[in-house]
Amino acid sequence: MYLGLDLGTSGVKALLIDDKQSVIGSGTGSLDVSRPHSGWSEQDPAHWIGATEDAIAALKASHPKELAAVKGIGLSGQMHGATLLDGNDGVLRPCMLWNDTRSHAEAAELDGNPIFRALSGNIVFPGFTAPKVMWVKNNEPEIFAKLRRVLLPKDYLRLWLTGEHVSEMSDAAGTSWLDVGKRAWSDELLGASGLDRSHMPSLVEGTAVSGTLKAGLAARWGMGNGVVVAGGAGDNAASACGMGTVAEGHAFVSLGTSGVLFAANNAYLPNPASAVHTFCHALPDTWHQMGVILSATDALNWYAGITARKPAELTGELGDTLRAPSGVTFLPYLSGERTPHNDSAIRGSFQGLEHASDRASLTQAVLEGVAFAFRDCLHALASAGTRLDRVTAVGGGSRSIYWLKTIATALGIPVDIPADGDFGAAFGAARLGLIAAENADPRAICTQPATEKTIEPDKGLTADFDAAYRRYHNLYPALKGVQS
Known part of the structure; x- marks a missing residue:
């Protein structure tokens, strides 16, 4: 048996698979996000451990024998979070999450130094780890003075699981401190942030062994000794492993809290000016590119809260037949936006509202x-x-066929729906645990699922969607002018 642990923004998922990669069972633990000020988004790392304990306790209650047979554990996690530790591995402050944008000034300062784009292959976005640490240096100097180690969220879980300070390439690529082409920490980038390698965990590939499960935890969960913990992956790379999106030409669209258009690459192809993320993949000698939007299902969940309806109820009101755009345009910039704008200050908007605009049209x-x-x-x-x-299509929002029809027609390309199964980040993490435990061939394990259905673009509505996209595209500069 092999266990995948996925530390998300809203919870932790534990997923068990067997040696045939069949899903045996799963458990979850919930998490909340603290937003004490506009643009802030934080979590207490202690809550990650509590949620992981809850998820594994659920698995132990339902599948004790299978849990006892686990040989390898893989980790997946929300990226970019700054978990700051003192010399005794004590947490210095709440972790600033991926969608925390308070460090926009620090991000702009670092991005103005040409070595960051040259070596990291990416814009320094406010959501990345380096500017968050610089914000702490500028605004909480007493905390920065005690800083001895910076860990990403899933790597803090790894520390609790194994006692090791280790990260891996795909997650480290989102810090702005990794030389992404060389797959190694950059002394220049760290030095420009007032840090050095002593503040960083060691690095392994996502398919490699990063440590073994502590004996006390193994005994509590009914496992044997010597359970290996794989390097794992950032959540998007882990989802790609689960989907088998590991070879050139393979891509997915993820409708999670945030949204991702993810493409695997066999070579390092940076283009920071495009605001596309170019990161290491979880597999050795493999990279990937992503376009990232900060509010995907988060936008629908926000609107559901406003209307006091469940998201599925709202999408169900639209029926099964794709409609032409109504003339109402929504810009989903509830937390700012990454690709293509790199704008942490922009906020969302409805435009074109009229008396006929009802709940369904919104x-x-x-x-x-x-x-x-x-x-x-x-x-x-x-x-x-x-x-x-x-x-x-992957992610919770992909359960809405209407939404997938909208995406296929907006993009002008087919959207494949995988056959029933769990192919998300926890499954990808479990696959990485299997690879590390058995020294298996990564590409033989990370295969693509069968396609259950393909949604083709509605060519009869192409012109309508093109016109609606032009309105959408032209609204950003107008909105920025109003909000600046």
């Missing part, structure tokens, strides 16, 4: 706004040298 506008944000990402990927001719 729901439709929210779905279209997210789809058009993905279209921005599609264009950005093309400018970075990656052209996509189809994508596979």
Whole structure:
């Protein structure tokens, strides 16, 4: 048996698979996000451990024998979080999460130093780890003075599981401190942030062994000694491993809290000016590119809260037949935006409201706004040298067929729906645990699922969606002018 642990923003998922990669069972533990000020987003790392304990306790209650047979554990986690530790591995402050944008000034300062784009292959976004640490240096100097180690969220879990300070390439690539082409920490980038390698964990590939499970935890969970913990992956790379998106030409669109248009690459192809993320993949000698939007299902969940309806109820009101855009346009910039704008200060908007605008038309506008944000990402990927001719849909939002029809038509490419199964980040993490435990061939393990259904673009609505996208595209500079 092999266990995948996925530390997300809203919870931890523990997933068990067997040697045939069949899902045996799963458990979850919930998490909350603290937003004490506009643009802030934090979690207490102690809550990650509590949620992991809850997830594994659920698995132990339902599948004790199978849990006892675990040989390898893989980790997946939300990226970019700054978990700051003192010399005794004590947590110095709440972790600033991936969607915390308070460090926009620090990000701009670091990005103004040309070595960051040259070596990291990416813009220094406010959500990345380095500017968060610089914000602490500038605003909480007493905390920075005690700082001895910076860990990413899943790597703090690893520390609790194994006692080791270790990260891996895909997650480290989102810090702005990794030389992504060389797959190694950069002394120059760390020095420009007032840090050095002593503040960093060691690095392994995502398929490699990073340590073994502590004897006390193994005994508590009913496992044997010598359970290995794989390097694992950042959440998007882990999802790619789960989906088998590990070879050139394979891509997926992820409708999670944030949204990702992800493409695997066999070579390092940086193009920071496009605002596309170019990161190491979890597999050795493999990279990937991503267009990232900060609010995908988060936008629909926000609107659901406003209307006091469940998201599935809102999308269900639209029926099964794709509608032409109504003229109402939604910009989903609830937390700012990454690709293609790199703008942490921009905020969302409805435009074109009239007396006839009802709840369904606003729901439709929210779905279209997210789809058009993905279209921005599609264009950005093309400018970075990656052209996509189809994508596979993953994430909670992919349960809405109407939304997938909207995305297929907005992007102008087919969207594949995988056959029933759990192919997300926890499954990808479990696959990495299997590879590390058995020294297996990564590409033989990370295969693609069968396609259950393909949603083709509605060519009869192409012109309508093109016109609606032009309105969407033209609104950003107008909105920025009003908000600046």
